[in-house]
Structures are given as C-alpha cells and as structure tokens.
Amino acid sequence: MSVTAAQGFVAAGIAAGIKASGAPDLSLVATADGRPVPSAGVFTRNKMTAAPVITTRAHLEATGGHSVAVVLNSGNANAATGDAGLAHARTMCAAVAAELSIEPEQVLVCSTGLIGIPMPIATIEAGIPGVVAALSHDGGEAAATAIMTTDTHAKLVVIEGDGFTVGGMAKGAAMLSPNMATMLAVLTTDAEATPEQLKAALVAGVADSFNVLDVDGCTSTNDTVLLFASGLAGPVDQHVLESSVAAACRSLAEQMCGDAEGATKVVRFTVTGAADDAQALIGARYVSRSNLVKCSWYGCDPYWGRIASDLGSCGIDFDPATFSVSYGGVTVCQGAIDADHDDTAVAAHMAGRHLEIVADLGLGSGRATILTNDLSHAYIDENMGTS
Amino acid sequence: MSVTAAQGFVAAGIAAGIKASGAPDLSLVATADGRPVPSAGVFTRNKMTAAPVITTRAHLEATGGHSVAVVLNSGNANAATGDAGLAHARTMCAAVAAELSIEPEQVLVCSTGLIGIPMPIATIEAGIPGVVAALSHDGGEAAATAIMTTDTHAKLVVIEGDGFTVGGMAKGAAMLSPNMATMLAVLTTDAEATPEQLKAALVAGVADSFNVLDVDGCTSTNDTVLLFASGLAGPVDQHVLESSVAAACRSLAEQMCGDAEGATKVVRFTVTGAADDAQALIGARYVSRSNLVKCSWYGCDPYWGRIASDLGSCGIDFDPATFSVSYGGVTVCQGAIDADHDDTAVAAHMAGRHLEIVADLGLGSGRATILTNDLSHAYIDENMGTS
Numbered sequence: 001m002s003v004t005a006a007q008g009f010v011a012a013g014i015a016a017g018i019k020a021s022g023a024p025d026l027s028l029v030a031t032a033d034g035r036p037v038p039s040a041g042v043f044t045r046n047k048m049t050a051a052p053v054i055t056t057r058a059h060l061e062a063t064g065g066h067s068v069a070v071v072l073n074s075g076n077a078n079a080a081t082g083d084a085g086l087a088h089a090r091t092m093c094a095a096v097a098a099e100l101s102i103e104p105e106q107v108l109v110c111s112t113g114l115i116g117i118p119m120p121i122a123t124i125e126a127g128i129p130g131v132v133a134a135l136s137h138d139g140g141e142a143a144a145t146a147i148m149t150t151d152t153h154a155k156l157v158v159i160e161g162d163g164f165t166v167g168g169m170a171k172g173a174a175m176l177s178p179n180m181a182t183m184l185a186v187l188t189t190d191a192e193a194t195p196e197q198l199k200a201a202l203v204a205g206v207a208d209s210f211n212v213l214d215v216d217g218c219t220s221t222n223d224t225v226l227l228f229a230s231g232l233a234g235p236v237d238q239h240v241l242e243s244s245v246a247a248a249c250r251s252l253a254e255q256m257c258g259d260a261e262g263a264t265k266v267v268r269f270t271v272t273g274a275a276d277d278a279q280a281l282i283g284a285r286y287v288s289r290s291n292l293v294k295c296s297w298y299g300c301d302p303y304w305g306r307i308a309s310d311l312g313s314c315g316i317d318f319d320p321a322t323f324s325v326s327y328g329g330v331t332v333c334q335g336a337i338d339a340d341h342d343d344t345a346v347a348a349h350m351a352g353r354h355l356e357i358v359a360d361l362g363l364g365s366g367r368a369t370i371l372t373n374d375l376s377h378a379y380i381d382e383n384m385g386t387s
Numbered sequence: 388m389s390v391t392a393a394q395g396f397v398a399a400g401i402a403a404g405i406k407a408s409g410a411p412d413l414s415l416v417a418t419a420d421g422r423p424v425p426s427a428g429v430f431t432r433n434k435m436t437a438a439p440v441i442t443t444r445a446h447l448e449a450t451g452g453h454s455v456a457v458v459l460n461s462g463n464a465n466a467a468t469g470d471a472g473l474a475h476a477r478t479m480c481a482a483v484a485a486e487l488s489i490e491p492e493q494v495l496v497c498s499t500g501l502i503g504i505p506m507p508i509a510t511i512e513a514g515i516p517g518v519v520a521a522l523s524h525d526g527g528e529a530a531a532t533a534i535m536t537t538d539t540h541a542k543l544v545v546i547e548g549d550g551f552t553v554g555g556m557a558k559g560a561a562m563l564s565p566n567m568a569t570m571l572a573v574l575t576t577d578a579e580a581t582p583e584q585l586k587a588a589l590v591a592g593v594a595d596s597f598n599v600l601d602v603d604g605c606t607s608t609n610d611t612v613l614l615f616a617s618g619l620a621g622p623v624d625q626h627v628l629e630s631s632v633a634a635a636c637r638s639l640a641e642q643m644c645g646d647a648e649g650a651t652k653v654v655r656f657t658v659t660g661a662a663d664d665a666q667a668l669i670g671a672r673y674v675s676r677s678n679l680v681k682c683s684w685y686g687c688d689p690y691w692g693r694i695a696s697d698l699g700s701c702g703i704d705f706d707p708a709t710f711s712v713s714y715g716g717v718t719v720c721q722g723a724i725d726a727d728h729d730d731t732a733v734a735a736h737m738a739g740r741h742l743e744i745v746a747d748l749g750l751g752s753g754r755a756t757i758l759t760n761d762l763s764h765a766y767i768d769e770n771m772g773t774s
Contacts, residue, residue: 048699048707048723080692080707082724115692116725216678221696291603291678291762292770299771305467305502309608312435320435320467336435337469338503375678377764383679384686 002140002156003029005167007190008037008230012134013146016127018075018113018120024146026124028096028131029186029228030069036106037230039067040199042206044223050079052109053224055089062105065195069107070186070226071096071131072147073124074171076113079221088119095125099132110184110224112149112171144169147184150382155255161244164191164233170252172220183210185225185252191241192231200238201245202227209249213371215260216379217289225249257371258353262378265297266371267355271311274366279316281368286314287359294375300350304333307359322362327355389527389543390416392554394577395424395617399521400533403514405462405500405507411533413511415483415518416573416615417456423493424617426454427586429593431610437466439496440611442476449492452582456494457573457613458483458518459534460511461558463500466608475506482512486519497571497611499536499558531556534571537769542642548631551578551620557639559607570597572612572639578628579618587625588632589614596636600758602647603766604676612636644758645740649765652684653758654742658698661753666703668755673701674746681762687737691720694746709749714742 004011008031016026031037041060043053060067071092078085093107100107111119134142144154151171159166170185193201206225227245258266269288274280287293287310296303304325312318320336328349332341349355391398395418403413418424428447430440447454458479465472480494487494498506521529531541538558546553557572580588593612614632645653656675661667674680674697683690691712699705707723715736719728736742 044700046696046700047705048695048710077692080695080720080723080725082707082722084724115690115696116720118725217676221692221699289604289676291766295767295770296772298767301772303502305608308435308467309433309502312608313431313433318434320469323435333467333503335469336467337471338467338505375767377767379678380682380685380762380764380767383682385683385688 001158002144002167002169003186003188004137004140005158006165006188006230007232008032009188009228010135010137011139011143012131012136013139013142014127014131014134017123018073024142025073025075026127026131027072027143027146028069028135029143029188030100030135031230034068034100034102036063036066036068037228038193038195038198039065039226039228040195040202041224041226042202044220046221048080048221050077050111050222051081051085051089052078052111053222054086055093056108056110056224059093059105059108067106067108067228068100068102069096070110071107072110072184074112074147074149076111076117076119077115077222078111078119080116081118084118088121091121092124095128096132099129108226110222112147112184112222115221140167140169147171150261152259155252157248157251159244159248161236161240164189164236166244166248168248168252170256172256183220183223183256187227187245187248189227190230190233191236192234193229193236193241197238197241198227198229201242204242205246205249208246209253212369213253213257214285214288215257215373253371257373260373261382262376263373264376265353265355265374267297267357267373268369269372270358270367270369271361272358272367273361273363275317275364276366277368280366283311283314283316284368284370286310288370288372291375297355297374298376302327302332302346302350308333308336311359317363318361319363324360324362326358389531389545389554389556390573390575391524391527392545393552393575393617394619395419396575396615397522397524398526398530399518399523400526400529401514401518401521404510405460411529412460412462413514413518414459414530414533415456415522416530416575417487417522418617421455421487421489423450423453423455424615425580425582425585426452426613426615427582427589428611428613429589431607433608435467435608437464437498437609438468438472438476439465439498440609441473442480443495443497443611446480446492446495454493454495454615455487455489456483457497458494459497459571461499461534461536463498463504463506464502464609465498465506467503468505471505475508478508479511482515483519486516495613497609499534499571499609502608527554527556534558537648539646542639544635544638546631546635548623548627551576551623553631553635555635555639557643559643570607570610570643574614574632574635577617577620578623579621580616580623580628584625584628585614585616588629591629592633592636595633596640599756600640600644601672601675602644602760640758644760647760648769649763650760651763652740652742652761654684654744654760655756656759657745657754657756658748659745659754660748660750662704662751663753664755667753670698670701670703671755671757673697675757675759678762684742684761685763689714689719689733689737695720695723698746704750705748706750711747711749713745
C-alpha cells in the first residue's frame, strides 16, 4: 500500500529500461482523480543541486504548492548534467502531464542513480505511457520497488491517524547508496491541509528523522521528501497531522539505516550533558562519522576510548573529569577512566543488531541523538567502483 | 641514524615487555653529554589530552624549554587513565632522570597504544635502566622501531642543511593507527637556536606537513612533535632552520600517509579557486574524509561526481557553473558536467600509487592541499577489534 494507503492516491512502478539489469526503474504517484492537491517538499541543501530538485522546487513555486503527480526514476541521478539535465527533468514532467492532460508544472520529479551521466531521456519518455497506464490503488509497493537502487528491500510505511492516514515510501539513506547517491521519500495523506500546513509538518517530521540519520556524512545532490494531501478524510488538527507525518518519517529513516550498505548494526548514538543542544548535535554527528568508532561497532567492540577521543577533538566543550559512556544502559567509563561493569552484559548488547550508546558530557542539559550504523567490508565493496 | 644524525644526540630502543608480542616498545632519545638543550613541542588539540602530553607540556614550561631527553613507549597510550596515568607519566620521567642524574623536569615523555588501559608501570620502570644503558650514536633506528605500533616500517628522516643537520623519527598518522591511537615525532638538530626559535620552526613546519595529513579525520589524544637543538653546529639563519625542519616534517608526514593502515594510495587532494584559503581547506579536508570518495580511489575509479557532491554540501561557496576537476592533470569535469578527456590517461593515473587530484571551484584565489589516502578492507580489519 504505502503511498496509496491514504484515500485518493494511485501509483505504479515499471521497468522502463533505464537500468541495464532490467530491474524496475520508473515510478509514478498521482491523485486518483487527476486533480491537483496541496503538496510540499523539503530538499537537499547541497549546492551541487541536481536537475530534478531544481525543477520540482520551481514547479511547487509556480503552482503555489498544488500538484497532481510525482514521477521518479532510479538508475540515473540526473545530477551534474548541466542544462541538458534540466531540460530532461522538464521533459519528464511534460510527458506525464501530456498523458494525464494536466499542466507540466503540476508534475514533480525525482531521480536517483549515478552522478554526472547524461539521462537516457528517450528510454524514459518511451516508458511514461506505460507507467501512467499502470496507475492503480494497489500500485504502492511497485512504485516503492522501482525507486530502489542498492536498497535490498522496498521501504514502506502506513500510519493510521484518528480518521485519516499517512502513507509513504522511500529509498536509500543520505548518500550511502553510492550508485545512485540519493535518498527519496514520498508521503501521502488524506487529511485536509494547506500547502503551508504540509510544509510545516514536513519540516518538523524531517528534523527528527531523516535529518538525524547519518550513515556516511555524505549529503546527496538529490535528497527530496514530498508530501501530498488529498483532503478526502477532512480537516485534521495540525499537531495530530505533524505527529503522524513525523512517525512516518521516523519509520522510513529507521528502515534506511537498517538497510544501509553493508550495515550490520543500527546504532542510536546519544550525547547528553552537553553545554547545549547544538553542541550535543555536533558531538553526536562527529562520532557517528568516525570510521574508527564505526569499525569497532562492526567488531562488537565497546571501545569507549575512541568515542572519548572524538568528543574531545570535535570542538565542543569537554572535560574528561565529568565524562561517562554507557552501552545498552551499562556504564563502562566514568570520569574518562574505565568503570567497574558487567562485561558479559556489555558483550551481549554489542553482539545484537540494535545498539543504544549514550555519552554523557556531564556539563549541561544539551542532548542530541543520531541514528547511524557500522562500517563493514561490504560498504567498501559497494563503493569501490561504479561498474 | 634519524634522531642521532645531528651532532650531540644518542638514542636507543628495546623490548621492555609492554607489548605482549615481545616487539620493541621502549625508546629513549637524549643529549650525548647529558646536558639540557633548547627544546620545543607541539601537541594534540584534543581536549581528551593524554597524561604524557600534559606531563611533557608541564616539564617544558618548568625548564623554560631546556630538556635532556625524551622517553617514549608503544603498546599503551596512557590516555583516559586519570590521576594514576598522570602519576605514571611522571614516574617514567623520574626513572630516566635518576639513571642520568638529572632533574625529572628535564625529561619529556610520549606514549602510544590503546586508550583507557592502565599503564604496566612496573614493567616500564624495570626497562628503563636497560634503555639508558643502550644509548648510542647508532641507536636512531632502534629508537624509531620501538615506537611503531601498526606501522609496517620505521619512519626516519635526515635533512642536511648548510653546515647543520635536522634528523627525526615518527610513527603512525593522525588516529589512523587504532591500537595505539597516536602520531609521535621527535626531531633533533645541531643548529644553535633558542627554545622560542625552535618553537617557531616547529609550528611553521607542522602547519604544512602533519597538519595537512588527514587519513581518517580522527585527532588522537597523544599527538606530539618534539624538536631538540644541541647547538654544536653553531648558529643558523632562522629561515634556513625553518625550511629544514619543514622538509623533515613533510618527509615524515608522507611516510606516515603511505604506511597508513590499509592504504593502497597516497593522494594529494587540492582545492583551488576557492573564495579564500580557509574555505579551500574546509573543502579539501571534507573530501579527504569522505568514505565514498576514499572507496572510489581504492577502486581506481575517477568518480568526480562524489567530489562535486561533497564540495557542494560542505558549507563553502560553490557554483556548479565554474567547477572543474582534474586527475593527474587531465580535466575530466568542466562546469560540473563531464568534459571530453583521455580516459586511458586517467585510468593509468588512477592505477598508480600516487594520485594528484585538483578540484577548481573557479571562484577566487583560495587554495589548500590535504595529504590523504584511500579506504580499503584492510583498514576495517585493523580497526574492528582491539584484541
């Protein structure tokens, strides 16, 4: 179901021939009746912005946030493709619009795949009538499958609110998926909301989910999260809507983290006791990007010395005397020296798939959590070549 | 020769039993006549400062930069060891001082190895008479060998100035050497210079060598670079001294980069055309820490799209329209789109051990180079466990 769980949406995913493997690579999500509905998006802050991001932003602005559909392809990111890439992104929207008898600006576009390779636009154009013809209420899973790249499974979510539904699909995570370099997510709801309300819900939801996901520190050129609202379930309290959107975003972010390339661990790494939340976030992100720490997680090694070293060198306030670390709730270090603890309990926690690690700076009330993973041989295998 | 190449210095390295393997693990460098000479140091900026760093800083301050010797051990970093660690660092200096009949403050100390493990201080104390007895003009290589941890070879340098010599030894690189977590370097010269002149030469030399080396972004708790001057070769122009010290530092930094854990490539990554040098450095360091980029180097893949994406997202001024990348002098991307180029020449460059990559932002005159390497399976093998 995913993006078609909420009333008023249809979707499809087909193999259009963009991927040499013949795997599904072209998706479409649209309103069931072909009418524009309130919609909103949040996008990568990478200045190396991909053509579909530029195009989708412009289309949302042109319509005041009223869209009919989003067309998505995997197998090519249409990034670093210059003016030709921009023309191709617009062509994709125009081709869908022609099939649906709507305006090109009412169609949004997302791409994911290799950077710097010209789009096979003739192949995509040839595929569009087929994906439009395949649109159905049952097409959510096919749409989610056709945006996969190195993902090993489709990422779907359905959150049932009080009288309304939020559904969604996503692929990848940060720029951890090297052969397409993107994370994309499309959410739909049948709640009634303005584009501004959707944007507010999206910004809040993303802050606590995708934006705290850090697999390899690489921000993609194509990151896009979209939210469409059919309104068929009627008005909803804004806080309730935001809470459901946030829950959907969190679920998709956790699915991405668990399916990140080569990941054997899903790690919630929290910094507490920082001078303020901003410092906690700097520290949490720094440790989450530390290859030495990530390798020790892969080896199930509770080597807190590397965490201490990273937090001491990342530029935030730090005092060894008040520093402690716990793994799965067991304190292993206190005052930056080894604390008496139950080695067996720590080893059991480290052997599991889900790690909960808290570093307490003991300085203030600042706190931040990053959702991350380990660094394994398989990550290198996936990323050492593009062919 | 290394640290004993300059007139007036002796050194030794022995196996004291700190390492379970029985490999050499205790080094000493001293003036040949046992008298204090001008000396200076630069140290890690990690706030999780190790006990030997705190002790060496205090001793240099107490003597106004006049030291006789430095004792170094591998196999244990004496970091995150609390008050006991500080007492152990002082004990090491006092034990050497007793053997040499000098003051404890005239002895400096460096340690490298695992973080958070109490020092086997009785073993070290028992070894000190032996390493003092072994001091000789021929002991430079033995001293360099006994500070190795995951290094595969000793790192030595001799720079012949006009009538004077700078010699040195080093181990590790940044915090890429996980089982000891440190880089250490000791330089000696027979030039006559004050502690202030030595400090100036060291700060300048380090800026362009160790401080532009970035293997894994992890700053160690123990980084220390020391310089001793016997004065036996007489006074030297400060600029000439600085130039020789800088050359010695560059050589040792390049040796570290080439011997970094798992490294198959030594990469000079340069950002030019940045708004200013500071922005160039941010960009160069960001790319050098990017696992996606490092994996592509390991795979000999000139995937410039990842470099473009990193530079676009690292917060510096960036415009795709003026962006270009070259590998070994061959421009592969111009205006952030693929440039016609000689694929064979690029493939030949990528297949080599030394890569020269330049990313030109085309915005200003800012420039910075980082010396870095690739990310391979062997890095993970080295770092996934401490045992």
